[in-house]
Amino acid sequence: MSKARIESRGLHHVAYTTRDAEATYDFYTNKLGMPLLHTEINVQGDGFFRHFFFGMGNGETIAFFEVNGVGEEADYKTDISTSLGLPQWTNHIAFKLDSLEALDARIEQLQQRGLDELLKLDHGWCTSVYLNDPNGIMVEFCVTTDEAKFLQTEQEALRLLRLPASEIGKDTRQQHSDAERNQGPGN
Numbered sequence: 001m002s003k004a005r006i007e008s009r010g011l012h013h014v015a016y017t018t019r020d021a022e023a024t025y026d027f028y029t030n031k032l033g034m035p036l037l038h039t040e041i042n043v044q045g046d047g048f049f050r051h052f053f054f055g056m057g058n059g060e061t062i063a064f065f066e067v068n069g070v071g072e073e074a075d076y077k078t079d080i081s082t083s084l085g086l087p088q089w090t091n092h093i094a095f096k097l098d099s100l101e102a103l104d105a106r107i108e109q110l111q112q113r114g115l116d117e118l119l120k121l122d123h124g125w126c127t128s129v130y131l132n133d134p135n136g137i138m139v140e141f142c143v144t145t146d147e148a149k150f151l152q153t154e155q156e157a158l159r160l161l162r163l164p165a166s167e168i169g170k171d172t173r174q175q176h177s178d179a180e181r182n183q184g185p186g187n
Contacts, residue, residue: 013053013061014093016137017078021050021066023134028054028062031113032139037061044070056095064135079136092138094128103127103143125149 018024028034034054038061041050047069053061067076077083080091097103107118107129119130128142144150152160 010058011056011060013063015051015063015065016080016135017076018064018066018135019076019078020134021052021064024064024066025052027133031110031115033109034062047071062093077136081138082136088132088136088138089130092130092140094140094142097141097143100127100143100145103129103141106141 025036029036032054034056037053037055039050039052041048047067049068049070050066051063052066053063056062079088081088084091097106107120110118110129110131115131117131121128121130122145125146126142126144128140130138130140133139
């Protein structure tokens, strides 16, 4: 098998599903400041879907489908993780920021825009703030604070990837060191 890398110029888009295009627009454009760049409507049989894209910067987008009569189940869920029986944080999207100052400024912006349910974590190699969108999808803003702690050789990363559960101990677990819940300005 060839070890040739498949190169990408970045993320074009990641797509999720929504039941409420207007709430999704309000969250991503009015709360997070991501402009709505494109919307298309496609008719399929007696149904249709909207596919709309928000700009994340650098030509990258996050997109959503709002579906109506195109094969979806009536009670479909948009909260990917919890509807699959997983912890909320397992399926999420992380937006990259360049500095802790930019992260603090983002937290302030989010709070000023009425988003107070924020969780800030220092992972040791990055610091992140987490919140949920109206679709139950976890959104993260992340700053790499110590690239040396993040980088591993492929051999080390593969060793840990393949480590049997019976061998995982305290020395191999990631410890979350600084978790703080931001409950609003001044707290």
